[in-house]
Amino acid sequence: MSQQPVLLPYADPAFVADPFPVYRQLREDGPVRRAVIAGGLDAWLVTRYEDGLAALSDPRLSSDVRDASDPRLIERLPATDRESALRNMLRTDPPDHTRLRRLVSKAFTAHRVAGLWPRVQEIADGLLDGIGPDGRADLVESYALPLPVTVIGELLGVPVTDRHEFQRWTDDLVLQGAGPPDPARTDEAWRNMRGYLTGLIAAKRDRPGDDLLSALVTARDEERSLDEDELIAMAFLLLVAGYVTTVNLIGSGIAALLVHPDQLRMLRDDPALLPGAIEEFLRYDGPVNPGIARFAREDVTIAGVDIPRGATVLVASAIADRDPDHFPDPDRLDISRQDNAHLAFGHGIHYCLGAPLARLEGQIAIGTALRRLHHLALAVPPGELRWRPGVLRGPERLPVTFTADAPD
Template sequence: MTDQPPVPLPYADPAFVADPFPLYRRLREEGPVRRAVIAGGLEAWLVTRYDDGLAALSDPRLSSDVRDASDTRLLRQLPETERESMLSTMLRSDPPDHTRLRRLVSKAFTARRVAGMRPRIQALTDRLLDAVVPAGHADLIADFALPLPVTVISELLGVPVDDRHDFQHWTDRMIVRGAEPPDPAVLNEAWQHMRGYITGLVQDKRAHPGDDLLSALTTARDADQRLTEDELIAMVFLLLVAGYITTVNLIGSGIAALLTHPDQLALLRSDPDLLPGAIEEFLRYDGPVNPGIARFAREDAEIGGVTVPRGATVLIASAIADRDPSRFPDPDRLDITRQDNAHLAFGHGIHYCLGAPLARLEGQIAIGTALRRLPDLALAVPPHALRWRPAGLRGPEALPVTFTPEGVAAPAGPRP
């Protein structure tokens, strides 16, 4: 198995980008660990099965620090002049630094704190839908799924929401999208803009602190010396970007899944109490992180009976493992009533997604309200015409839909 040449994931193939799961299924059937060429032209060892992936996410032999990787191209895919800042995030650190950094922000994402945000998220959701319901058509990404989580995380951090177009633009240029490595010049320019923007935010919070997370982090940096300046910049970057980008894809992919599975759409419309379980199924069936979560072997490590060499990039392929038939019966079927749905979409262990409660709440409110307020909701294009993000963070790039406009009587007869 390990002497087989790595399988290239064909990001240039529109059919694979639209539906990578047939290839994923074949890779899982070939073995628990499979070498592959992933986004950016990098080679990785894919962990394809659920039990192995669950164990790997808590394996201390696997580091989150890219500096433990033997492939120096990984570092070169970070902005050249700002690698130390980019490596100072919770996402890229291990204990004890990870423990200290996570503790500083964990109180902002407790279940109780997130539950208290429900009225504001509902109000934002209704305001966005108010703008489209008279028209009878919309792009539910640009008009809805994108601005909702951007506004929520911006308000939580204390960031002017009017700046969202700028930081979205820079973020788009910093994300590896396909088989080719990113352009270093584009990457560096985007990060320089992003760092300058975040530095300005921090300076403003020092001069005018408020009741927001960014003010609290700035205080932690200045008063308690619990953050270095690089760590502060990196923390704000991570919270700002991770706080919206995966939730956009959860909402978009969830609605797309319902519109291409009319039986599940009808079931959810008939019983809105199924919505929390439906969110978990959307995460399992077609989650926003795809193929999975990167780690780096600190030492030779046996995974699923395969020895992964020290320095190897290990991709714990949650998108593949979450359709493992040994863990999920009939895994390629969307089933919003599925029980025991312990997917890996949010990770596991000490790096379990800090924002998972907020993402779940936003997903429930957004999808539930859209179904309630957009009668006869349907895709405006054939399913095969939807455009999907090619790598890393999966979701529809646009979601054109039609529905019965507000104030217009729906056609007589049954509807999904």
């Protein structure tokens, strides 16, 4: 007998602020739970770590939304230009995924990303120079957001002066909230975004630079490695994915430290813990909420639960990453945690291409804030922080106070 779906209570502010008690109950109820998730969509949640790890490498589970039986998934895409919206790496499987990923993978290797450290550090210091004298700031608006936007903009060759426009379109495309998206708003945002990217690509054709988008234009025009729709989809994916999750990693990581003073003190005392702390922030309260969508190409059985062809399977990394069978004392933030192989970046062939860059930006952003913003504290009680509902999780604002005198 098919399970009746559990409705995730996005209308409840307590759930949006802290979904993990509900997630814990879902995991305890069973390894695969049918639920109504953000946007009113029906999905099968894979709630335990080992099952999620296996599902992310299962070729029977597709990344292509065209394999889904729920027509609302296609209808959520821009009606005027769905082909471009479907042609990026996140929505394709081999062989197209293999070809597209190969085109950009060299730009995101750990070695190549490590070379960006001085510039990312310069950006972080410049942003803090701008807020330092005030003693009060919203660290999302003034720091966690502009840092990765600036980095990915420079990597792609996108003018920083265009930042606010493409941020607004991105919000309308992927950050509308937990309810069903507004089709008119989505269509308008995509028309604006596609028009902008088309103009930017034309400018790169006329005056190519030493940036990733220029290299992709060359691959399109000279090597015929991708078509125009794929070029636009790739530019959109790299631009948007290059910052939306990292903003939340930085914001959530700093927020977690400020409500766990023992962990904050530990990290201040031993900055060498920072790389491990980033992994713990991703495990404990990562930016993808509750997980990673796949679509069943055929009838499948996961952990003894039969899932029909076409169903949406959500590998619930936010739930699986607190599985006590894999992570001891999983609801405790522990920046010194060892063997922290979380699922926040996925697994298998779709493992997040930008993971090295996100890790580097997280380390620099959080480390620099702790080093330069002394007596850093929340400016509101933790319960008054507002968190994003829907598929991406992080604080909407992070109001803090600090001083610029000697450190504690």
